[in-house]
Amino acid sequence: MLGCYDSRITLYSQQVRALELAHALHRTHYVAADAHVAVVGGGAGGLTMAAALALQGTATVHLFQRGPDLMPLQSAATRRRLDPHIYGWPTPGAEQVAAELPILDWTSGSAVEVRRALVREFDEVRAAVGDRLLVHTGHRVTRVTASGATFEVDFDADDPTGGLAPGARIVDLLVLAIGFGLERRQPIRGVQSESYWRDAGVPGGDIEGRGRPSVLVSGNGDGGLIDLIAAASRDFDHDVMIRTITRRPGVDRLSAPLATIDERARAADAAGQGFDFVAAYDVEVGPIADNLGLTDEMAGRLLPGVQLHLQTREPELMSIRTATLNRLAVYLVRRACGRSPRENFEHVVCTELDAVEPRPDHDAPAYALTCDGRRLEVDRLVVRRGPNRDFERQPFADLLRDYPDAHEAWMRRFPAEAIAPVLGRDARAHFEDLTRAHRLPSPGHRRAAEAAGAARRIKVALHGGEARWTGDVPLAGAATAWDAAGPPVTITVPAIPADLGALAYALGRLALHAQGGVMHVDVARWGAFLDGITTASRNAEDLDRPTLRPVDGSSDLAPERLTTDNMAARLGATLDRRCLAMIDEHLAGLLERGEDPGHVVDLAPAPEVAAAMRAIWAEWKAAFDRDPALLARFLRLLVCAQDGTAAADEARTLVGPRKRKLLVRATGAALAVATGWASTAPHPDEPGNLTHQTGAHARTGHVCAAERIGGRTTATEAASFLWRTDFVVLPMLTSPVAVARRAEERFDATDESEPTFAKAGAGPSLMLSVDPRFKAGVAAGLAQIAGLLSEAEAAHAARLGSGIERNVGGGRDLEEAA
Numbered sequence: 040m041l042g043c044y045d046s047r048i049t050l051y052s053q054q055v056r057a058l059e060l061a062h063a064l065h066r067t068h069y070v071a072a073d074a075h076v077a078v079v080g081g082g083a084g085g086l087t088m089a090a091a092l093a094l095q096g097t098a099t100v101h102l103f104q105r106g107p108d109l110m111p112l113q114s115a116a117t118r119r120r121l122d123p124h125i126y127g128w129p130t131p132g133a134e135q136v137a138a139e140l141p142i143l144d145w146t147s148g149s150a151v152e153v154r155r156a157l158v159r160e161f162d163e164v165r166a167a168v169g170d171r172l173l174v175h176t177g178h179r180v181t182r183v184t185a186s187g188a189t190f191e192v193d194f195d196a197d198d199p200t201g202g203l204a205p206g207a208r209i210v211d212l213l214v215l216a217i218g219f220g221l222e223r224r225q226p227i228r229g230v231q232s233e234s235y236w237r238d239a240g241v242p243g244g245d246i247e248g249r250g251r252p253s254v255l256v257s258g259n260g261d262g263g264l265i266d267l268i269a270a271a272s273r274d275f276d277h278d279v280m281i282r283t284i285t286r287r288p289g290v291d292r293l294s295a296p297l298a299t300i301d302e303r304a305r306a307a308d309a310a311g312q313g314f315d316f317v318a319a320y321d322v323e324v325g326p327i328a329d330n331l332g333l334t335d336e337m338a339g340r341l342l343p344g345v346q347l348h349l350q351t352r353e354p355e356l357m358s359i360r361t362a363t364l365n366r367l368a369v370y371l372v373r374r375a376c377g378r379s380p381r382e383n384f385e386h387v388v389c390t391e392l393d394a395v396e397p398r399p400d401h402d403a404p405a406y407a408l409t410c411d412g413r414r415l416e417v418d419r420l421v422v423r424r425g426p427n428r429d430f431e432r433q434p435f436a437d438l439l440r441d442y443p444d445a446h447e448a449w450m451r452r453f454p455a456e457a458i459a460p461v462l463g464r465d466a467r468a469h470f471e472d473l474t475r476a477h478r479l480p481s482p483g484h485r486r487a488a489e490a491a492g493a494a495r496r497i498k499v500a501l502h503g504g505e506a507r508w509t510g511d512v513p514l515a516g517a518a519t520a521w522d523a524a525g526p527p528v529t530i531t532v533p534a535i536p537a538d539l540g541a542l543a544y545a546l547g548r549l550a551l552h553a554q555g556g557v558m559h560v561d562v563a564r565w566g567a568f569l570d571g572i573t574t575a576s577r578n579a580e581d582l583d584r585p586t587l588r589p590v591d592g593s594s595d596l597a598p599e600r601l602t603t604d605n606m607a608a609r610l611g612a613t614l615d616r617r618c619l620a621m622i623d624e625h626l627a628g629l630l631e632r633g634e635d636p637g638h639v640v641d642l643a644p645a646p647e648v649a650a651a652m653r654a655i656w657a658e659w660k661a662a663f664d665r666d667p668a669l670l671a672r673f674l675r676l677l678v679c680a681q682d683g684t685a686a687a688d689e690a691r692t693l694v695g696p697r698k699r700k701l702l703v704r705a706t707g708a709a710l711a712v713a714t715g716w717a718s719t720a721p722h723p724d725e726p727g728n729l730t731h732q733t734g735a736h737a738r739t740g741h742v743c744a745a746e747r748i749g750g751r752t753t754a755t756e757a758a759s760f761l762w763r764t765d766f767v768v769l770p771m772l773t774s775p776v777a778v779a780r781r782a783e784e785r786f787d788a789t790d791e792s793e794p795t796f797a798k799a800g801a802g803p804s805l806m807l808s809v810d811p812r813f814k815a816g817v818a819a820g821l822a823q824i825a826g827l828l829s830e831a832e833a834a835h836a837a838r839l840g841s842g843i844e845r846n847v848g849g850g851r852d853l854e855e856a857a
């Protein structure tokens with residue numbers, strides 16, 4: 040039985056129920072290989088069930104649908120909108136327009152469009168499975184009889200002459216996907232009512248133009264609420280109504296009060312009591328809605344002079360068994376009417392509504408009714424009292440005798456899951472595998488993404504102070520966005536950088552180094568932010584700003600929720616690991632096989648040097664694997680001279696494939712130095728990213744391949760920059776000078792043609808550049824490297840000593856020695 044007794048029946052939830060049920064049958068080996076299965080009902084639920092069963096086994100599936108069309112309810116409504124997740128609003132992801140189902144997928148649109156998408160994918164499954172899926176349209180199932188382990192399904196089939204041909208089929212398994220039926224044609228005696236699923240059933244246009252158009256909507260289920268809003272609105276457009284509310288800036292402020300009110304209402308409902316939503320909304324929701332401008336917005340959309348009546352049997356205007364969004368919209372209509380002298384909203388309570396003769400005069404409203412004795416006259420009457428469930432269930436009455444009680448007991452065991460079924464990861468993966476195995480075209484959401492040039496999507500949104508990562512690239516696999524071979528990635532971030540803190544930098548980093556990546560964001564604010572770390576970077580050159588587009592739909596698959604800081608940390612660690620692998624790959628080629636394609640490291644180590652570098656690298660890598668913070672510090676200081684917490688997030692954005700050469704070369708240079716200085720290793724704390732232990736004394740070091748320092752080239756700045764470590768390795772500077780500088784040389788005495796970095800630094804740091812002498816040392820052997828380093832240290836000590844002496848003597852060069 041597919042959801043027919045459940046409380047939350049939406050097209051999407053029925054499909055999820057179908058997929059989960061089919062998957063459960065598969066997992067429990069419930070369907071024999073040669074079984075015959077009957078699915079009764081060719082609505083969205085039945086179609087999904089039949090397709091799922093046919094894809095996952097070898098049984099023969101018979102789909103019975105009365106009348107000529109599949110999904111008949113949705114076949115004629117161009118003005119009714121279907122949104123896959125909106126029923127759950129304001130829960131995260133509810134505004135997502137793509138259903139993102141593994142089969143029979145669709146995106147929000149009119150009922151007709153949604154039907155077209157679903158039937159198209161259903162036909163693709165039919166083509167793939169052949170006669171294991173047999174569709175019997177024009178077959179009304181009239182009775183089902185259980186007999187032992189089988190069922191006899193009796194039906195009346197439409198025959199070409201317009202008659203009915205009775206028939207029967209024996210099946211091993213029966214799935215009832217009969218929905219919950221059609222509305223009664225005459226819900227109030229003597230009054231014809233247009234079906235919800237017909238365009239003529241949408242109230243509005245027919246009463247526009249009257250001075251005080253009046254409408255009565257009977258019934259406060261979702262259909263009634265939506266039609267009340269339609270009747271209240273000028274040019275009703277369901278999509279516009281949804282987006283007016285759900286995309287209002289700051290609307291998340293309503294999430295918490297709406298959720299707590301729903302919780303209280305659900306508790307009251309469970310206790311058999313009603314709940315006064317209007318009273319609760321007046322206190323907890325209305326003032327915020329006013330503040331957000333929502334009430335004004337709704338007032339501006341009201342049909343001028345409209346007189347609204349919503350009739351219910353219960354004393355409360357609204358019920359918890361409806362969508363929060365519909366309830367909020369009706370409340371806003373009511374609140375907007377309350378502010379206006381012309382428009383009016385009235386809640387009418389009565390158990391019976393009877394049609395009586397309207398007044399005979401020409402201008403009289405079309406409908407006259409009595410409501411517990413009170414006479415009401417309206418121009419339009421909309422009756423939304425739900426479908427005739429008993430009529431649909433009648434052919435299965437025997438089978439369903441015990442069902443309601445069993446279902447009640449089941450719902451009590453799984454109260455939350457029963458309200459809003461969720462497609463589990465296992466079921467999703469199962470059907471994704473099946474679509475691949477059957478070589479089916481991608482489901483609709485992937486096709487749309489592929490057509491837009493991006494098959495992989497990441498979305499990061501803020502909800503209740505937490506960041507929510509969704510999409511078809513999981514957080515742990517975020518670095519695949521950097522794969523050159525894979526399809527490009529879109530990164531959708533509705534929040535602005537200022538609200539994301541470190542996470543804004545981490546996401547900027549992800550986009551900056553992604554191949555062809557596009558960010559869907561607030562273009563103005565993200566543009567300014569990203570310029571700061573790319574085209575206007577003070578630490579790096581040659582960076583383009585990622586392509587930016589306005590936010591639109593994305594993917595809501597596989598949600599992961601974390602605080603923004605935790606997500607930034609997780610994302611940062613994932614990307615760092617990718618960079619480590621990138622560096623390792625190149626170094627392995629150099630140190631094991633002497634390969635250095637592109638002269639990235641630009642060193643040709645002697646065999647004994649290569650072996651020593653390999654051994655040191657193995658130790659460093661093990662330390663990086665153990666300690667993500669150590670790796671993060673090491674990498675970011677490779678590409679940025681600025682140390683310190685304030686610069687850390689920005690510096691880290693540079694650590695990625697676009698700066699691969701710098702990262703690899705700097706690591707290679709650091710390793711080469713480490714062969715000459717035993718006990719040199721990455722360093723976890725400020726300052727610097729290296730430490731060199733000599734006896735009891737630890738010297739701090741900074742290996743840095745930054746392209747720019749404070750916006751100016753490293754070549755011109757390195758010497759005057761106040762490095763904070765005892766030594767500095769500058770691998771991008773290949774000065775023709777020795778690894779150490781002579782202390783007595785002054786900057787201003789420098790020949791302009793010789794880079795200033797080649798002079799002594801402004802601070803006390805020993806500066807080592809990878810110049811020809813050093814390269815020659817690396818190519819010669821370990822002793823030569825050690826010799827060069829000793830020479831550099833001695834020269835440095837002499838320089839410091841002479842600087843101090845000169846300061847003591849004449850107070851000169853204070854800055855140089857400071």
Ligand SMILES: Cc1cc2nc3c(=O)[nH]c(=O)nc-3n(C[C@H](O)[C@H](O)[C@H](O)COP(=O)(O)OP(=O)(O)OC[C@H]3O[C@@H](n4cnc5c(N)ncnc54)[C@H](O)[C@@H]3O)c2cc1C
Binds near residue numbers: 109179217431
């Ligand atoms: C007023 C109203 C408003 C709604 N608004 C929304 C909305 O906005 N969004 C949303 O997602 N959902 C909405 N729904 C629910 C929507 O109808 C369902 O989501 C959707 O149709 C469920 O699909 P289904 O396959 O379960 O049932 P149905 O679409 O009802 O399909 C059942 C099928 O079974 C067939 N059938 C029944 N009995 C037999 C039989 N004996 N023999 C052969 N065939 C049979 C029927 O002809 C029908 O085609 C609304 C429903 C109503 C009544």
